[in-house]
Amino acid sequence: MLLAGLVVFSYGLILTLAPAVRYHAGSERYQFQHWIGVVVWGLSFSLLHFQTTRRLPDRDPYLLPVVALLTGIGLMTIWRLFPNLGMRQTTWIAVSTILTFLGLQYPAYLQYLRRYKYIWLVLGLILTGLTIFLGTNPLGAGSTRWLRLFGIHFQPSEPLKLLLIAYLAGFFTDRLSAYNKKFEALLPTVIIIGIALLLLVFQRDMGTASIFLLIYLAMLFTSQGDKKVLWITPILLIPVAIAGYFFIDVVRLRIDTWLSPFGDPTGASYQIIQSMVAIAEGGLIGAGPGLGSPGLIPVSVSDFIFAAIAEELGFLGASAIILLVMIFLYRGIKLAIITDHSFHRYLTLGLIFYFGIQSILIIGGNIGMLPLTGVTLPFLSYGGSSLLVSFLGALILLTVSNQTSSDYPTRRIHQPRYAMIGFLLISVLTVQILATSLHAFWFNSPLAERPENPRWIIDDRFSKRGDILDRNNQVIITNLGDVGNLQRTSNHVPLYPVIGYANPVFGQTGIEAAMFTYLRGKTGYPFSTLFWHDLLYNQPPQGLDVRLTIDLELQMSADELLSGQAGTVILMNANSGEIITMASSPYFDAGLLQIEWENLVADPNAPLINRATQGLYPPGATLFPFIISAQPNLLQIPEPESRLQSVISDLGCALTLEEDPFSWQKLVTNGCLNAQAVLAEEFGANALFDLYQALGLFTAPRMHLMVAEPAVPDLANTDVLYRGDDHFLVSPLQMAMAASAITNQGLVPGPRIVNAVQNPSGGWITLPKLQGNAYVIPVNTANQVNTLLRVESSPYWQVISVITDENDQPITWFIAGTTIDWQGQPITAVVVLESHAPQIAENIGQSLIEQAIRFADQNP
Amino acid sequence: MNAILALILRGLLLVLTYVFVGWIGYTILKDLRSLFARQSEPVASTIFLRSSINQDPIEMDFSKPEIILGRDPDCEFTIPDETISLRHCKLSYHHKQWWANDLNSTNGTFLNQDLIESAVILTNGDVLRLGNVSIIVQINQ
Numbered sequence A: 001m002l003l004a005g006l007v008v009f010s011y012g013l014i015l016t017l018a019p020a021v022r023y024h025a026g027s028e029r030y031q032f033q034h035w036i037g038v039v040v041w042g043l044s045f046s047l048l049h050f051q052t053t054r055r056l057p058d059r060d061p062y063l064l065p066v067v068a069l070l071t072g073i074g075l076m077t078i079w080r081l082f083p084n085l086g087m088r089q090t091t092w093i094a095v096s097t098i099l100t101f102l103g104l105q106y107p108a109y110l111q112y113l114r115r116y117k118y119i120w121l122v123l124g125l126i127l128t129g130l131t132i133f134l135g136t137n138p139l140g141a142g143s144t145r146w147l148r149l150f151g152i153h154f155q156p157s158e159p160l161k162l163l164l165i166a167y168l169a170g171f172f173t174d175r176l177s178a179y180n181k182k183f184e185a186l187l188p189t190v191i192i193i194g195i196a197l198l199l200l201v202f203q204r205d206m207g208t209a210s211i212f213l214l215i216y217l218a219m220l221f222t223s224q225g226d227k228k229v230l231w232i233t234p235i236l237l238i239p240v241a242i243a244g245y246f247f248i249d250v251v252r253l254r255i256d257t258w259l260s261p262f263g264d265p266t267g268a269s270y271q272i273i274q275s276m277v278a279i280a281e282g283g284l285i286g287a288g289p290g291l292g293s294p295g296l297i298p299v300s301v302s303d304f305i306f307a308a309i310a311e312e313l314g315f316l317g318a319s320a321i322i323l324l325v326m327i328f329l330y331r332g333i334k335l336a337i338i339t340d341h342s343f344h345r346y347l348t349l350g351l352i353f354y355f356g357i358q359s360i361l362i363i364g365g366n367i368g369m370l371p372l373t374g375v376t377l378p379f380l381s382y383g384g385s386s387l388l389v390s391f392l393g394a395l396i397l398l399t400v401s402n403q404t405s406s407d408y409p410t411r412r413i414h415q416p417r418y419a420m421i422g423f424l425l426i427s428v429l430t431v432q433i434l435a436t437s438l439h440a441f442w443f444n445s446p447l448a449e450r451p452e453n454p455r456w457i458i459d460d461r462f463s464k465r466g467d468i469l470d471r472n473n474q475v476i477i478t479n480l481g482d483v484g485n486l487q488r489t490s491n492h493v494p495l496y497p498v499i500g501y502a503n504p505v506f507g508q509t510g511i512e513a514a515m516f517t518y519l520r521g522k523t524g525y526p527f528s529t530l531f532w533h534d535l536l537y538n539q540p541p542q543g544l545d546v547r548l549t550i551d552l553e554l555q556m557s558a559d560e561l562l563s564g565q566a567g568t569v570i571l572m573n574a575n576s577g578e579i580i581t582m583a584s585s586p587y588f589d590a591g592l593l594q595i596e597w598e599n600l601v602a603d604p605n606a607p608l609i610n611r612a613t614q615g616l617y618p619p620g621a622t623l624f625p626f627i628i629s630a631q632p633n634l635l636q637i638p639e640p641e642s643r644l645q646s647v648i649s650d651l652g653c654a655l656t657l658e659e660d661p662f663s664w665q666k667l668v669t670n671g672c673l674n675a676q677a678v679l680a681e682e683f684g685a686n687a688l689f690d691l692y693q694a695l696g697l698f699t700a701p702r703m704h705l706m707v708a709e710p711a712v713p714d715l716a717n718t719d720v721l722y723r724g725d726d727h728f729l730v731s732p733l734q735m736a737m738a739a740s741a742i743t744n745q746g747l748v749p750g751p752r753i754v755n756a757v758q759n760p761s762g763g764w765i766t767l768p769k770l771q772g773n774a775y776v777i778p779v780n781t782a783n784q785v786n787t788l789l790r791v792e793s794s795p796y797w798q799v800i801s802v803i804t805d806e807n808d809q810p811i812t813w814f815i816a817g818t819t820i821d822w823q824g825q826p827i828t829a830v831v832v833l834e835s836h837a838p839q840i841a842e843n844i845g846q847s848l849i850e851q852a853i854r855f856a857d858q859n860p
Numbered sequence B: 001m002n003a004i005l006a007l008i009l010r011g012l013l014l015v016l017t018y019v020f021v022g023w024i025g026y027t028i029l030k031d032l033r034s035l036f037a038r039q040s041e042p043v044a045s046t047i048f049l050r051s052s053i054n055q056d057p058i059e060m061d062f063s064k065p066e067i068i069l070g071r072d073p074d075c076e077f078t079i080p081d082e083t084i085s086l087r088h089c090k091l092s093y094h095h096k097q098w099w100a101n102d103l104n105s106t107n108g109t110f111l112n113q114d115l116i117e118s119a120v121i122l123t124n125g126d127v128l129r130l131g132n133v134s135i136i137v138q139i140n141q
Helices: A002-022 A035-055 A063-081 A083-105 A109-115 A117-134 A157-174 A183-202 A206-224 A228-247 A249-259 A270-282 A305-338 A342-366 A384-402 A416-442 A444-448 A455-462 A493-499 A510-514 A527-537 A552-562 A590-602 A620-630 A632-636 A664-669 A673-683 A685-695 A718-723 A732-743 A779-788 A838-858 B002-039
Strands: A147-149 A152-154 A475-480 A487-490 A546-548 A567-573 A579-585 A754-758 A764-766 A796-804 A810-818 A827-833 B046-053 B056-062 B066-070 B089-094 B097-102 B109-111 B127-130 B133-140
Touching: A002 A035, A002 A063, A002 B002, A035 A063, A035 A083, A063 A083, A063 A305, A063 A384, A063 B002, A083 A384, A109 A117, A109 A157, A109 A342, A109 A384, A117 A147, A117 A157, A117 A183, A152 A384, A157 A183, A157 A206, A157 A342, A157 A384, A183 A206, A206 A228, A206 A249, A206 A342, A206 A416, A228 A249, A270 A305, A270 A342, A270 A416, A270 A444, A305 A342, A305 A384, A305 A416, A305 B002, A342 A384, A342 A416, A416 A444, A475 A493, A487 A493, A487 A590, A493 A510, A493 A552, A493 A579, A493 A590, A527 B002, A552 A567, A552 A579, A552 A838, A567 A732, A567 A838, A579 A838, A620 A632, A620 A664, A620 A673, A620 A685, A620 A732, A620 A779, A620 A796, A620 A810, A632 A779, A664 A779, A664 A796, A673 A685, A673 A718, A685 A718, A685 A732, A732 A779, A732 A810, A732 A827, A779 A796, A796 A838, A810 A838, A827 A838, B046 B066, B097 B109
Parallel strands: none
Antiparallel strands: A147 A152, A475 A487, A546 A754, A567 A579, A567 A827, A754 A764, A796 A810, A810 A827, B046 B056, B046 B133, B066 B089, B089 B097, B109 B127, B127 B133
């Protein structure tokens, strides 16, 4: 008894400290309100202890301490979850204690219970029946299983369980002659049970209904001495279950989610997955009272209190609960075996079945072992009716145990059947301990890492996420607010399509998604730091800063140039693959997602997409320089006309060509699609296919961003390969990488946007690229093409093209790069506009590449 | 500091809970062990009960140290007769003797026509009467 007191006292003490730990704050965060609960609990059980010692000297000594400990742990958990419910539960404990006290004062109540069993039962049935007409729900909506009286909600089906047990016990004692096993003799009980079940099924209270049925069958089995019951039970239950499955939607839902818990993680099986995830989060010793997030489980105070306890006290705590239930059941079974009165024996058995079956059902439901039934965990769950009935049940057991002589060693187990049922209940609980250990211990990481686990959102509010910096350590994204309410904020909103967001509702994208673990300090810290943080705070340490290759100044001017257009800009270091600028327009503000989500999703301009990596466009005549590079001999032929007789009247150029003579330079830089097609045909589809593949136009680049899979053309469909339209789609990023081959001596660089991650001691660790470089075009050829396409008196080459995509949307491409005689870092630029705007694209592109060249001058 | 204190308390919480569970578990284990130890005690003497209901003979041989006679089918010796209580009387072997005692039955238990009020020693050839049913007792020493 004293031990139980100490346990609850330390639980209370931890709850006082927990908020301070969570907020990394001092004593100002201490919490004291739940001590009311501790005090009331302590007084209640001291009183009961005193009273039982006085009135019931021969009682079973273990029952009351076990009840006390279970109630105490439950009460503290409820206080921790919802203090207002904790207050109510405290009141209910006081009320239940007073009633139990009175019961102890007048132990003759048992006789009355037996004598007037029909009156009691009918009363219970009427009350339950009333819920159909007058039922309410304390939450205001949902099933109406409660009765409201003087502002107090009461669930009559709870005491009905007790009355039913008392009735059955009385009935079996009085009426049942051992040799009257005929069905007629049982008829009254069958009728009563039938009525009770009908009422409950009508109220969709399947949990209680199944408990009634199981209690009835178990009592029948133990009292009747007919082994047939044991076999008939499953035979009867299976059709009932199947019928329930097909005719009652709740049953179907519960069974479906039980069979495939991961089938509908956000809908039907949300509860059970959240429950299993919580158990997994608890691990071996738990997050610690007040430090976990069991509030994320729906109805965590009543139906899922086991999962809530498992999260905060861990597998060890959860097992202790099950062990306590097992001890309770064991003592009860023993009582049933040694008692001399039939009524007492049946009553005890009924109560044991009630406590045992209900615990097994709801714990099994919590861990996904059994279909979920919305019943309470006796003594632990929130709920006045349930608590009161559990207390009264315990009172009956105590009273019975006092009237049973305790010289049991001289007695024998003359009722192996009870022992068998008891053994069955206890073994099921043992299996549940093992199943819990599966979630909490052996397979906890796959569960905890499920996308349905929302705990990172809570962590984000309590632990600082890392900043996102540009290449010169200028802050792009940082945190705003205090611990407990931290939020992300951006210094350059137009970059959001690249940065992305990590939002509880709308998912994760961009850098925030790619660098998720670093920004949250889950990767990058030594294991010991992570371990201690998890152990002490159940939070990851402060996040690590991430440095991008983006140059914020260039980025700003790119965003400015692109404003008003739908399109994208990429500036890439053609040697290292570092992305200096990546702009996508229109953009969105991740800080306003909650408000604008509907509009953003519905917007035909798709602002949420990062067009540079996720937009796919037909390449069209931007393929021209690559086709040229495949047949450098062509360039030796001075007059292109001779080759282009067939299309000379319509070259399909993006910009109108000036007067004759044509030159290869003009044809390519102006994106003359028909000319490209003729030359491509000469080169051949197979060779082209290989070339495109080598340039990476058929594969999605790998980098720390989400990248769209390109649409690869069919080799048989040669025209698509020649013209780069129709189903042939590439992302601007792919094009920037391919164009880098012309800029930088045939090299296709692996892209890189994340430069480095800060390590805990402040240094920077460069992250390796996810994709290496590849030499694709011979150096000489690349240089030849580069020189050919050079813009007069400028240090860069360029190609402009316009192509119409499948939806008749004109797409303007501008690709450019530094020339071979450029001394600084080689730079490639790609501009894509979703309109027919070659001039604008050229202006944007040229302006950017000139800036970039100046920038490269300043940053050698 | 708070965190470390909380951690220590968390450990304490679990340890205390398990001390609680372990302590009860230990006493239960001890209890069970003594129960099994007693149960496996050999019985030096066997008892043979013979009776008949409506000309149907009921005969049983027991080597258990405790036998309950009654109408309840869970009894060791079940007698389907309306004059017999569910659990009517108990025969037990201790102190190297077989003892008979009434279990507050409605119609009482008689040993050789004497009403049993407290435990009495049985000898070979005694006749027990439960309600209207007579049972002949044979004891093999």
